[in-house]
Amino acid sequence: MLLDAIIKLASIIDPITNDKSRDSHPIVINSLDPCFCKTGLAGALTGGYKVVFKLFEFIFARPAEEGSRLVVTAASAGRQTHGGYMRAGALQKYAPFITSEDGVKQSDHVWEQLGRKLEQLQPGILANVNTV
Amino acid sequence: MPSFGNFIHTQFILKIPQPTTSFASKTVIITGASSGLGKEAAKHIVRLGASKVILGCRNTSKGNKAKLEIESSLRCRPGIIEVWEVDIESPPSVKEFVDQANKLPRLDVLINNAGIQTIKYQVAYGTERTIAVNVIGTFLLALQLIPKLQETAKAYGVTPHMTFVGSALYDMAKYPEKHGDDIFAWFGDKTHVNMMDQNQ
Numbered sequence: 453m454l455l456d457a458i459i460k461l462a463s464i465i466d467p468i469t470n471d472k473s474r475d476s477h478p479i480v481i482n483s484l485d486p487c488f489c490k491t492g493l494a495g496a497l498t499g500g501y502k503v504v505f506k507l508f509e510f511i512f513a514r515p516a517e518e519g520s521r522l523v524v525t526a527a528s529a530g531r532q533t534h535g536g537y538m539r540a541g542a543l544q545k546y547a548p549f550i551t552s553e554d555g556v557k558q559s560d561h562v563w564e565q566l567g568r569k570l571e572q573l574q575p576g577i578l579a580n581v582n583t584v
Numbered sequence: 585m586p587s588f589g590n591f592i593h594t595q596f597i598l599k600i601p602q603p604t605t606s607f608a609s610k611t612v613i614i615t616g617a618s619s620g621l622g623k624e625a626a627k628h629i630v631r632l633g634a635s636k637v638i639l640g641c642r643n644t645s646k647g648n649k650a651k652l653e654i655e656s657s658l659r660c661r662p663g664i665i666e667v668w669e670v671d672i673e674s675p676p677s678v679k680e681f682v683d684q685a686n687k688l689p690r691l692d693v694l695i696n697n698a699g700i701q702t703i704k705y706q707v708a709y710g711t712e713r714t715i716a717v718n719v720i721g722t723f724l725l726a727l728q729l730i731p732k733l734q735e736t737a738k739a740y741g742v743t744p745h746m747t748f749v750g751s752a753l754y755d756m757a758k759y760p761e762k763h764g765d766d767i768f769a770w771f772g773d774k775t776h777v778n779m780m781d782q783n784q
Contacts, residue, residue, distance in 0.1 A: 454719050458748055461723075465730060477737035479730075483748035487594050491620030493701045501703055512595045520624030521600045524632070527612075527625075527693050527747040528605035537750065539586075540594050541601070565767050569720055570727065573675045573709065580727045 453562055455537060455550060458483050460563040462535030464581055484526040484538040486519035488512055607634035611690050614639060615670065615725065616698030618646040621749060625695060627654050630664055636688070640670040640681065640698065672698055672721030673708055682728040690736040694729050696722050697749045703779045711768035712777050720768070722748065 458481065466478035490513040497505050526538045536543045549555050570577045586594065607629050614629070616622040617639035626637050641647030647667035654665060670681040685691060699718045708716035726746060733744040763770035770776055 453715065454722070454748065454750055457719065457723060458750075461726075465734075477734075477741060477743070479733045479737055479744045479746060481746045481748075483750045485751055486621055486749055487598075487600075488591075489621060493620060493699070497703060512591075514595060514600075516620045517624045517627075518600050520621045520628060521603050523621055523625040523695060523697065523747065523749060524603040524628045525601075525605075527629075527695050527745045528603065528607070529745075531743065540598050562767065566720065566723060569709065569768055570724055573720070573724060574679065574728070577724070577727050580730050 455483065455546070456559040456562040457566050458537075459535055459546075459550070460559050461581065466534065468531065468534055478531065478534070480529065480531055480534050482526055482529060482533040482536050482538060484522055485540075486522050487514050487540070489514050489516045489519035491516045491519075603628055603632065605632065607632040607693075610634045610692035611636040611688055612638065612693040612695070613685065613691065613729075614695040614697055615641075615672065617641060618643060618650045622695070622697040623650045623654070625697065626650070626665070627658065629693075630654055630658055630660050635664065637665050638685075639665060639667045641667060642669070642671045642698075644669045670698075670725070672725055673717055675724060678721070678725050678728065681725065685729060686732055688732070690740060691729065691732045691744065692736055692742060693745045693747070694726065694733065695747050695749070696726055698722070699749065705774050705777060705779055707772055709768070710772050712771040715768070715771055 462481040465481060488509075490509055522538070522541055525541055526533065529538065529543075533543050537546060538544060545551075546555075550559070567578055612626075612629050612634050614622050614626050614637065617626050618641040622639070626639055630637050639647045639650060641650075644667050647669075651665045651667050654660070655662060668681060668684060669677070671677040699722070700714055702714060706713040709720045710716075711720070726748075730746070733746060736742065736744050763776075
């Protein structure tokens with residue numbers, strides 16, 4: 453759901469086109485998977501879940517510092533990553549359910565619903581993205 | 585979802601290189617920066633020369649601890665790192681944060697890192713709480729900072745970044761088929777949600 457909205461946002465703000473008349477100072481909007489890292493994210497787990505998770509984490513997780521390198525890499529990556537999703541330091545193809553016709557429809561739907569929700573919470577917020 | 589082999593590769597074998605791109609003269613905001621990925625990313629960005637790094641945190645005393653830790657480990661000059669309070673579960677808090685950010689001379693990078701994970705079903709913003717925070721809260725902040733990034737792009741001739749920290753498990757999330765007209769309200773009904781699937 454987060455990705456649906458990110459893709460949509462990137463397609464509205466500074467889309468990658470050959471149209472030279474568009475804004476010559478675009479921004480880059482991207483996302484990434486930072487790998488499974490030992491962080492406080494799962495801190496709210498309790499009981500059996502916590503035990504299983506901690507074991508899993510002990511075996512597999514990387515230190516947060518290593519995951520953070522991927523975050524910083526994405527935050528300084530080129531325009532080719534706009535609207536894209538990075539994993540292990542490289543731009544990835546989206547799963548078919550995102551790029552298929554139904555996936556695009558779903559993205560539109562999520563965007564519309566999210567927009568409605570955001571307008572309720574902060575009236576006028578969509579003006580920030582509809583100025584292009 | 586990545587295959588098991590791919591998971592083993594990315595967790596054990598893959599060498600993740602140190603980022604080397606300079607952040608000189610840049611102003612960077614990182615949310616959820618008092619611990620975990622956010623704090624470590626802040627450390628790298630300070631090391632890479634950013635002129636200002638703002639740690640957006642729910643809990644400013646935790647944020648200040650992170651700031652001191654980074655400053656002492658890098659021996660950087662004071663004044664680079666600032667701690668600003670923001671709770672993306674609260675629109676007024678987000679608004680205040682945005683107003684403060686709009687007063688900055690420039691904003692080059694926004695890293696939307698703040699997020700939660702829980703197996704407890706809770707409701708916020710009229711929907712399940714991980715969606716409320718990770719999707720709605722994240723966008724509540726992100727959209728309001730887009731004009732500032734665009735303004736920086738024009739004024740300084742640079743390419744600002746907005747980066748979202750997500751998950752490779754995105755394709756595991758079960759997207760409901762019959763959620764009716766309001767997907768958030770649908771998730772706001774406990775019987776529709778299996779908390780083990782809330783990875784977005």
